[in-house]
Amino acid sequence: MLTLSSIVWTSLAIAFISFWWQGDMIKRLALQHLHQYFREQDLQLLDQTIVLKGVWPRRSDFGSLQLRRRYEFEFTSTGEARYQGLIELSGRRVHRIELEPHLLPDTHDRLQ
Numbered sequence: 001m002l003t004l005s006s007i008v009w010t011s012l013a014i015a016f017i018s019f020w021w022q023g024d025m026i027k028r029l030a031l032q033h034l035h036q037y038f039r040e041q042d043l044q045l046l047d048q049t050i051v052l053k054g055v056w057p058r059r060s061d062f063g064s065l066q067l068r069r070r071y072e073f074e075f076t077s078t079g080e081a082r083y084q085g086l087i088e089l090s091g092r093r094v095h096r097i098e099l100e101p102h103l104l105p106d107t108h109d110r111l112q
Contacts, residue, residue: 023055027071029089029092030071030087030089030094031050033087033094038075042077043075043076043077043099043102044075044076045074046073046074046075047074049073051073052070053070053072054068054069054070055068055069055070056068060090066090067090068089068095070086071086071087072085073085073087077102077103083099083102
């Protein structure tokens with residue numbers, strides 16, 4: 001027999017797993033956007049990782065509630081120096097990508 005307590009705990013567990021699963025999917029989407037952006041800019045994502053630095057609710061342009069996620073990462077332009085960057089997503093849309101000022105590689109020094 002189901003008790004109210006077991007229903008509440010099961011619902012909380014399902015909500016937590018769903019939040020984690022969707023967060024993982026959004027993180028992979030952010031990585032895909034970064035890989036494409038870095039290919040276009042001739043940059044390289046270091047360690048192939050991004051780190052979640054914040055999640056907060058916000059209203060979309062249509063008035064619905066969304067989560068905005070901020071991820072930080074390191075990248076290089078020449079292969080020698082590390083620079084910081086961030087990507088923010090509102091829901092599944094990229095809100096912004098910011099990169100620290102960095103050196104631009106010469107045409108013969110471009111990353112492979």
